[in-house]
Structures are given as C-alpha cells and as structure tokens.
Amino acid sequence: MAIWRSRPLVAALATLIAAASIVSADVYFEERFDDGWENRWIKSDWKKDENMAGEWNYTSGKWTGDAEDKGIQTSEDYRFYAISAEFPEFSNKDKTLVFQFSVKHEQKLDCGGGYIKLLSGEIDQKKFGGDTPYSIMFGPDICGYSTKKVHAIFTRDGKNHLIKKEVACETDQLTHVYTFIVRPDATYSILIDNNEKQTGSLYSDWDILPPKQIKDPDAKKPEDWDDKEYIPDPEDKKPEGYDDIPKEIPDTDAKKPEDWDDEEDGEWTAPTIPNPEYKGPWKQKKIKNPNYKGKWKAPLIDNPDFKDDPYIYAYPNLRYVGIELWQVKSGTLFDNILVSDDPEYAKKLVVETWGKNKDAEKAAFDEAEKKKEEEESKADESDVDAEDEDEAEDDAKSDSDAEDEKQTHVKFSLSRVPDEL
C-alpha cells in the first residue's frame, strides 16, 4: 500500500524538478549557424592588409551526418582567422557558466588551434585579433606530437593563467563537443562529447591566486632527523681472509707446450683463469634503518601573500564570443556554440546535435577514406611506368617541400609567441 501510494508522488516530484531546471536555464548565446548567422558575426579586418586573413567557408564539410547542418570552416592554408559575435552582457557571478562548442578538424590538423574565446566589456570587433584581451579561452590545441591538449585559460589583471593539469584533446577528423563548466563554488569540469575529462578547483588547478598554504620558509630539518632509509648491517662482518682471495688463478690444466724453448721464449708460466672463489669486493649488507623518520618536509603554513577572492571564477561583463586562430592547414569547422548557465541544457544540446549525427558522420568519413585510398592506389599503378622519369622531378619537389616547412615554422613562431602561449 505504501509503495503504491509513493509512486505518483515521486513522479510528480521528478516533473517538478525537470520543470524547475527548464525555467532556470539562461541561454546567453546559442549559435547553430543557421540562415542569418552572418548578421550575428563580424569578420575582423585583422591581418587583411598583409593578405594573411583567411576566408571562412559556410559548410557542413566533406563528411557529415547532416548536410543541412552547417558551421563555419577555415578554408585557406597559412592564414589568420578572426571573427566574433556579441550577446547581451551578463555576469557569471554566483552562477554556473557553461561554454560549449563543437569542432571538427577535417584537415588532419598537425599544428593549429580549435579554441574559442569569451571576451568582456567593449571591443572593436572589426579589429579583433591575437592581441585583443579576452577573459576565457577554451578548446583543443594540436601541434606536432607533443601538444595535443585542451586549453582552459583564465585572464586576470592582464595575465593569462593556463590550466596546470593535462587534458588530452581528440585528434581524429570527426566532430567533437568541448564543454567548460565553471561553478560559483570555484570548481570546474571539462567535458568532451558529454564525458567528463577533468574536474577540480580553480584554486588548485590554476595559479590565478597565490597558493593558500606554503612551506614554512623558516623551518629547518632538525639535527637529529634521520632520513636514511637503509643503513649498513652492523651484524654483517667481512669474513677472515676475504681480501686475500685472488681474482685469477693459474690454470692447472695448462701444460707447457712441447716446442717451448726456455732460452728463446723465456720461462714458461701457466696462463691464468678467473678464480671461482672470488666474489668481488666485499660489500656490507644493508638493512632497514630502525630510526628512519621518513623524508623531512617543511611544515605548511598559511601564505601571508594569499588574499582570498571568492569571485575568482567571475567575470562581471561577458559580452562576446570570438574565434581567433592561426592555421597552417585549414579545415577546422566550428558549430553549435553555446554560452549558458545550465549544464543540463548544454548536455541535451550535445545529444540533439552531435549525438544524433555522429554515427552517420563516421560512416561518411569511412566512405571518404575508402574512396581516397582507391584513388591513391590507382594513381600508384599508373605511376610505376613513369617512375624513372619522375625521379629527377621528385628531387626538385622535396627541396621545395623543405622550403615550405621552413616557412611554416617562421610563421608559426610569429603568431604563437606574441599570443598567449
């Protein structure tokens, strides 16, 4: 009877909770790149006078789960990209902040970013670029074999603070959704495709504030602190005569050769062989030190330089999202950008967009790869006959490849060094 009665109550409660969470969801910005997106975004003139500003392609890409679901994709190699959109200014003080977007690197990204920024205050969007101050930067960054990570940067007083924990990013050529949740209790979570990859505290995982506690700089290791874990065993004594055992002994089986001439060859002595009794230099056995106290560590004290800021996570006038990238190889496609206060809403959006399309996208990608392989093997076959003539050409080509490589590095360091990295 009691069970029967409790059921409708639980159901009613669940409905109430669901309704409450829908009501409370604040969406500050949501961009699915439907028709009219160009009215909401402003392309910056940054790098235009140097002819280094790349064009965005409005497309769903070469492989997609839904050809009608378009985003914006970088379309020119060796170019800078800067574009931004404004939303009604808000503060995330005392609120959860959810920053989310999807990104697909169709070009097999070998060096470049796929991150987005949140900016505050007043910005000349026509001049938005690498030097424009931002509040938060979030998303994947790939360069060579060593950098394959998710950036999560907070700017405070003009300083960029990078996350201290490694968060690995996705490296394939498919769409993935990156979510950054920052809560008013100064905790955070980083999700990829709705799976939590990292979580913790802004206090410990960034150096935004000095540490709460430090090692006492005045503390000294006590004189009698025994930090030797092992000591020689006083019971272990060197056996009598140990050092008199020779390393080598005469070979008793050796015989003086028949044709040995003492006068001409000198006096015959038997060759030596290793002495089986010889055990090397004597070493005293070691035992655990009964007085071992462990490694000495200075005690922690409250850091006099620490001044708590309970709003370490807060930005009072967030107002723009901006994409600002350098791309050696283009093909990075952004979609479904969300700025909200509701992780549940964000989660649902991931399911409705990426979740709905990911299998079809994977199938389309596999199909495209198959086609590419077939074309390549066909090209290889027709190459065989012409191989000899090609050789000289190949040499010339590899020279210009090396030149390309050099250029890449020069431009790469130019763009990255003055940036936040």
Ligand SMILES: *[C@@H]1O[C@H](CO)[C@@H](O)[C@H](O)[C@H]1NC(C)=O
């Ligand atoms: C835009 O993307 C589509 C799909 O990948 C491609 O066919 C087209 O050539 C691209 N356009 C430009 C200008 O890059």
